[in-house]
Amino acid sequence: MESTHVISITNNEEENVDHNKEKNNNNKTFPFSPSFPTIISHVKEKKFNMSFVPIFPSFSHLSEQETKNIIHSIKVGISLVLVSLLYLLDPLYEQVGENAMWAIMTVVVIFEFSAGATLGKGLNRGMGTIVGGGLGCVAAILAQKLGGVGNSIIIGICIFIFGAIATYFRMIPRIKRRYEYGVMIFILTLNLVLVSVVRDEQQVWEIARDRLLTIVIGFIICISVSFFLFPLWASNEFHDSTHSSFQHLVNAIQGCLEDYMRFADEKENEATNTNFTFCKTLLNSKSKDELLANYAKWEPLHGKFGYSYPWQNYLKIGEVNRELAAIILVLGRCLQTSKKPMELQSWSETIQVIEPCFEAIGSNIVWSLKELGESMKQMRKIHASQISTKLKASRAEISMVVKMIISTSKKISTSMLNNNDENNNCYDDDASLAIASFLFLLKEVVNKVEELTKVVEQLGDIAGFPTHIQL
Incomplete structure (x- = not known):
């Protein structure tokens, strides 16, 4: 029978670790992959301390999760301020007009706690907008050429067919797990494009282009803040x-x-x-x-x-x-x-x-x-x-x-x-x-x-x- 003793384990156990070896382990990377550049990425290493900010001296006693929550809240606030400049600054507003609202909506709906969640939701929104807007424009142009009653019939048929097919694919487990939000945006964008051209005489392509541009602006702001300002992975x-x-x-x-x-x-x-x-x-x-x-x-x-x-x-x-x-x-x-x-x-x-x-x-x-x-x-x-x-x-x-x-x-x-x-x-x-x-x-x-x-x-x-x- 092997003579051994029970190892005492506690949650506050301190281990003697070779600092040089720990440093080498922290520098390991996944094979054949470079490191993604970030401005500050010490949150996961518990090196971040809010006490260095003069106006927040009491934050030093917060837990790691509470600190991350505060960081995320500040990042969302910064993103909202940046995207609101499209309304606040006259030169920018003259370029995008009322479509700036789409950029604000993009920041609100896709900015998530982690960088991966933000990127995934942003790409889903982008793909859904591009595909839904493209199909919607094609169907709308075809409906406009028919004119009269045929216009409404074509639009109704397209809404039914694409909406039903997209909803079916949305329920497939593999698609639901990663692309559900993109499918939902596809359905929304398709319907908005199709119904808007019925009452709006503006060119379909101009509507899709302007809205896509503002969505891209909101996406870029979210990704930039999420990835380069205290990224939470x-x-x-x-x-x-x-x-x-x-x-x-x-x-x-x-x-x-x-x-x-x-x-x-x-x-x-x-x-x-x-x-x-x-x-x-x-x-x-x-x-x-x-x-x-x-x-x-x-x-x-x-x-x-x-x-x-x-x-x-x-x-x-x-x-x-x-x-x-x-x-x-x-x-x-x-x-x-x-x-x-x-x-x-x-x-x-x-x-x-x-x-x-x-x-x-x-x-x-x-x-x-x-x-x-x-x-x-x-x-x-x-x-x-x-x-x-x-x-x-x-x-x-x-x-x-x-x-x-x-x-x-x-x-x-x-x-x-x-x-x-x-x-x-x-x-x-x-x-x-x-x-x-x-x-x-x-x-x-x-x-x-x-x-x-x-x-x-x-x-x-x-x-x-x-x-x-x-x-």
Whole structure:
């Protein structure tokens, strides 16, 4: 049996990190992809502090998310001021006229929290406007040539056909996920162009051209502010949330094992203090992960993330993490039902014998998850062979404990039957069942960590993570 000890994990744990090595890891980029230039991009590294602004001295105590919210609000305000100059400055207003309203609408509807979301929505709006406006102009010109009743008939038929087809494509999952807004803008633009030419004698092409120009102006303002003024990248948020989930899972597993052994100690009789809040939150994170992955796919080359970065593999990692979180929650529930059986005197000797086994199992699982989390954080390949060795050792320890539990259960049952103590025999069955359930769930945790290892290893191969060299 391998002699190891449980690694103590806390949320405020401080690790000694080689600063030169950390600097080198931060400079890694996705293979064959240059870095996207930005004016300031330190928000994700927690280097930004609003206290340097004299008029906002109290912002220094805000959390990272609150700081990002303030930054986003300021950026939206700046964009609205810039686009309003089309109305406020006479030379600009003389060029665009009332069509400046379309630029303001563009800023309001496409400026999102992250750069990827803003770019994706802006491109969707642009594509929808161009395609919808182009088809609308062609149909409108054809309707104008027919004139009279034929004009209204052609317009009505075009609205019905294109509107119905676009709505059908909008419901296709793949299109809905990335291009739903573009399809909606296509329908809107097509209808606006077609119905406007019925009552407006101005040339169709002039209407489409002027409105498209102002939309492009609004789009350029949004992208410029979003990308070059404290950019908030969805890819960074998705990457950080993924690798941080490993540490939270480590804390939950560590707490489960410590609580279980505390329940087994007759000197302690306390309630579970393990925090399962993150596990419950993680179970509901699928929609958020899919949204961040979609936004990240729109973002250009920047930092450590390049073109066609495998965000789909991050979704796979998130799926396995959610399954692991579900097992941990059941494991925590098992602790509540295991308390009374653990107080039985007949099991105290066996519990003391198997305690080192639980320590070895917990140590191996904790080390494996921490290794996976660190490899994700540093974007390096994992030590797959070492993790496999640790997990194999954990299975061996679990098998050993199972054999000991079976042997002890038989001895206790035989002794109680000989003494005609049927009531205590029932309690003994409950105790053995509780321990067996805990061991089964613990084995499922090991299996899930092994599956997680394969998914992370696959990500490293596809993304081209460098091999980590220990000095």
